[in-house]
Amino acid sequence: MSRGWIAWALAVAAIGAGYASYGGPGVALAGTVIVFWLLLDFSRALRAMRRAASAPKGSVPSAVMLATRLRPGMTTVDVLRIAGSLGEPVSGGAEERYRWTDAGGSAVVATFGGGRLQSSTLQRPETNEGPDEGPSRGA
Numbered sequence: 001m002s003r004g005w006i007a008w009a010l011a012v013a014a015i016g017a018g019y020a021s022y023g024g025p026g027v028a029l030a031g032t033v034i035v036f037w038l039l040l041d042f043s044r045a046l047r048a049m050r051r052a053a054s055a056p057k058g059s060v061p062s063a064v065m066l067a068t069r070l071r072p073g074m075t076t077v078d079v080l081r082i083a084g085s086l087g088e089p090v091s092g093g094a095e096e097r098y099r100w101t102d103a104g105g106s107a108v109v110a111t112f113g114g115g116r117l118q119s120s121t122l123q124r125p126e127t128n129e130g131p132d133e134g135p136s137r138g139a
Helices: 003-022 024-054 064-068 074-085
Strands: 095-102 106-115 116-123
Touching: 003 024, 024 074, 064 074, 064 095, 064 106, 064 116, 074 106, 074 116
Parallel strands: none
Antiparallel strands: 095 106, 106 116
């Protein structure tokens, strides 16, 4: 059972409990609480989208940190809140795919379906340094 169905089941239970306890005024109180909860959730989503829209598109401070925090099933708003910016659309495929890149060239590509995160992959830039060509440690 998803989180949304549980929330709506609790809303129906609140209306039922309000009616059983106080009749019409109880239903009105339960309805008022439900509308307030919906307005809070809507406000939270708008705040996340406004913050993401004001940041540079497709840019994150650390792609590695973003990749570690993403989990399949997260909503688009949750991903925007974590990333802090809108992703760059990636062409190809029927799915919605977006990319976030950091200053070091690492990128996270997230695939969405039905408003939820399906998968994410971390892409690191290729380096030309071999195992013996890296910085040497002084002796």
